[in-house]
Amino acid sequence: MYIDENVLKFYLDDNSNYEKLKQSKQAIGGRFEGVSNILSKAKTIKVDWKNIQEDINNYIAKVQKEFPKDSSNLDKYKSCERNFGLGRVFVVDKKLIGMTNQNDAFKKRLSEIEEDFVLKLLFVMSGYDFDTKKVVNEYRILSNKQKEYDFEGSTYSQRTCAWINSHFSDNTLFIEFVDFIKNCKEKYDGANIDRTNIALCYPGRVTDAKINNFNAVQEDYKKQQEILNFRFPYKFMWMWANADNVIHPISLDAFRNFLKSDFMQEIFKELSKDENFKKLECGLKYKDNKKDINKEEFSNFELEKYAEIITDCHFDSFPAIWQQVSDKIYSNFFQSDSDKVNNLQTLSKVISFLCIGETDMKNISDLLKAHKQIILYGVPGTGKTYSAKKVVYDWIDDENKIDKDDIKEFIKPYRFKKEDEEPSKNIVWDIVQFHPNYSYQDFIGGIAPNVKNDGSLSYTLNHGIFKKFCYCAAESLENNENKKFIFIIDEINRANLSEVFGELLYALEYRNESVSVANFDEFCIPSNVYIIGTMNNVDKSLATFDLALRRRFGFYEVGVDYGAIYNAFEESKQPNNIDSYIQRCIELNYFLSGSEDLSDYEDKKKKELEAIKLENTQDYYKIGHAYFMKIKSFMDKDEFVINPQHLEKLWIYHIEPLLMEYLGLSYDDNNIKERIGKIKEYFTKKLDEE
Structure with a gap:
């Protein structure tokens, strides 16, 4: 979604707009509240490591019993001091096992704090939904990258990289996350915050370590710690630990997308003139795998690099950078610090709402509302016609449509007839498919031959399907009915569009303004008519699409959805x-x-x-x-x-x-x-x- 200062002010300055946004993003809002609740409790929870030792021993014993091949070496970890061993109990190279086992082991002791507190905390860290217990890509705080960078990494969950996501929580004891969050709150400055024993993944992913080689696993763990210093989870925990002082987006996607927004480009321009900000160290890892860290100041980098620098910088550098960025953003919208905690919470929510969860359907719908006529294009099999019909479904105001699987059957009664039989319907739609022989006479109308029963030939004036559709829409508009008319043109590029549309090129751009049409009275396309065309781009038709027609449409590429x-x-x-x-x-x-x-x-x-x-x-x-x-x-x-x-x-x-x-x-x-x-x-x- 496009985000600039005006968009943010639209939601921050008007509570009714904010409430509408929150209502449309209930799942993300629920996630935000859940994360806020769990991490707030993590900041204040009091768990004595010695008292929890018995639970840890029971947990390790359970792991050894269930996975003897993978955990035969766990006795060594169990006997180690906390600074290495107990802080990271490797379980098995399968997702969710470590998280659910930990929750079972510590559930009784922590039930007074929050039911399933351990599992919920680990779900926050691994991007799992609290209810469905499935990974939601938009909730993740780690990309699929194996090394030091998250800015360019994908968050699409797929088999080959599921480990980097879930095993971040599977192989780290929950208490390590709790301690790190507390350290972030108490010490604040990145360089002074102790790194607890947090594991990035199961051994053997970063190096070639085998679980039964204790020394190799130690080296693997040290390498993981080096990598984590540059990754997003430390930054995420620090932001939420200090949520009363800085902006705190809900996930890696929300954070990255916000930094890439037009609004943030303007913020970066202003910060690039701030002497204090320009002197901050970036703390970047050299991408040619040198051991040294690039500690150059921001003043040495172009504005285009700022978003990447902030996402991938060393954790030591992050708190000072993000505090200044947050302060600058905050000052753009709020004149006083009197209610700063609530203001930051609202601002962080709005950012999270706007920066994640924007599906193809939401973007298509927004584009159609803005342009009135759009074309969905893409390779064969991406569901362009389905997407067009899904817009119809989404725009229908009917409480009975919830959880309907068969969209095709549900929207049937709303299809256009010669006269609208049910004025209460808020949506009317129709669909045609263009082909090489499709003509102006079919679409708008004209004189057509008519063979009578006696075999004689006559010529009649026929109204085309689109003309009838627009007449009905105009009548609805005159009667002040709050209806939208959606006209779908499947395979729009297969017909000669300049010939089929004719003088409607003008009418498309200037709605409610009449144009002269041969053989008919003046004709206009009403403002309540929306047009969706679909086309495959395998035949490269976009390149030859009539320029005059092209500029009157919004174009949206429908990609492959592997999910x-x-x-x-x-x-x-x-x-x-x-x-x-x-x-x-x-x-x-x-x-x-x-x-x-x-x-x-x-x-x-x-x-x-x-x-x-x-x-x-x-x-x-x-x-x-x-x-x-x-x-x-x-x-x-x-x-x-x-x-x-x-x-x-x-x-x-x-x-x-x-x-x-x-x-x-x-x-x-x-x-x-x-x-x-x-x-x-x-x-x-x-x-x-x-």
Whole structure:
């Protein structure tokens, strides 16, 4: 979402606007309150390490019993002093195990503070939703990066990088987070804050350490500590520990997106003139893996680097930087510190509301409201027509639509008829599909031949579908009915648009203003009419789209939503290796487009994939998630594993025909055929199973 000073003031200066925003972001608001509650209690909780020793011993014993192979060396950790051993009990390389076991072990002792306090605290640190107990990408405070940087790291949860997210909490005792938060509140300055025994991940991810090699695990842990100094979790805990003094966004995505906003670019411009800010040290890790830390002052960097510097700087540098940034932002909206704690809380909430949770549907809806006519474009199979119908569904004011799975059936009664039979409806919609023979006469109207029963030929004046639609909308407007009329044009680029739209190019831009139409009275497009066109960009039609028409539309690219692949299956019937399958789909699109983010892969794996991808990759060669969801049709109801036979069928019946369309005549080139063969071999090989 676009964020500048006016947008923030819109919500901060008018309580009714703020309440509407909060109402529309209930899930994020609930998360914010939950995080605030748990971390506030973490700041004040009194737990004596000695008194909790018995619970820790019981916890370790349980881990040893459940996972003897992985934890055979835990006695050494158990006998160590707290400065290494008890602070980080490695459990097993599976998500959630450490968190749930800790909660069970310490639940009784801490029940007076908060029911399931330990689990909720660990869920805050790992991005898990309190209710569904699933990772929500927008709630995470760690990216998938293995090294020192979070600014460019993806927060998309996928099998190959799930460890870096959940194992941050799985392999760290909750008391370490509590102690660190307390240290942040008491000592404030980053350089003076003691680092507690917080683990980044299970051993062997950062180095080649094996769990049964105690010395190797110690070295692995030290390396993790070095990396954590540059990562976001320390910064997150510090901001929330000092929530009464600084802005505290809810997650890494909220923090990064806010720093990238237009508003923050203006703040950075002002700070770049502040002598005190310019002298602050950045504390950046050199990206060529040198051991030294770049302690240059802000004055040595361009404004474009500020957001990255603040996100990836060493923790020692962060508190001084963020305090000045927060003070500057605060002064833009509030003249007094008399209610600073509540003001900072509200400001942090608004930032979190605006900077995360902006789905494709929310952005499409906002764009349509602003432009009145938009075009959804993207590669085949990304759900462009579905998205258009989902806008209709979202705009319908009907309490019965909650939790409706079949959008298609629900919106049927709202479809346009010659006369609107139910004035109470707040939405009227219709859909047409353009094709090469679709004409002005079909769309607007004109003189058309008519063969009578006796075989004689006559000519009649016909009204086109869009003209009828607009007449109905204009009548509704005249009657002061609060209705919106949504007209969907599927495959809009397949017709000759200049010919089909004719003089409506003017009417699109100047709503409620009449234009002369041949053979008809003057005609206008009312202000309550909204147009959604859809088009595939595989044929590069955007480049040849009529310029006069193009500037009158807002364009929105609908991308591949890998998370939607889960929705092909009922939750209780999802294949055991669904995560591996989704990862394979991502890799296939990398082979074809070269544009998928593989920064979280090890170098050896990257080179393997690089050797397979097409030489002339194009972004519009990607395959949409709807194609990948078709894997379900090749599986029996009682099958819970996607096997190579299923992948082979998906390739033959759906993927290969699409590739032939993408590549055209070049598909027969021997070099391309050979490369496609390698891609097929990789895609259809056996998936990892969980």
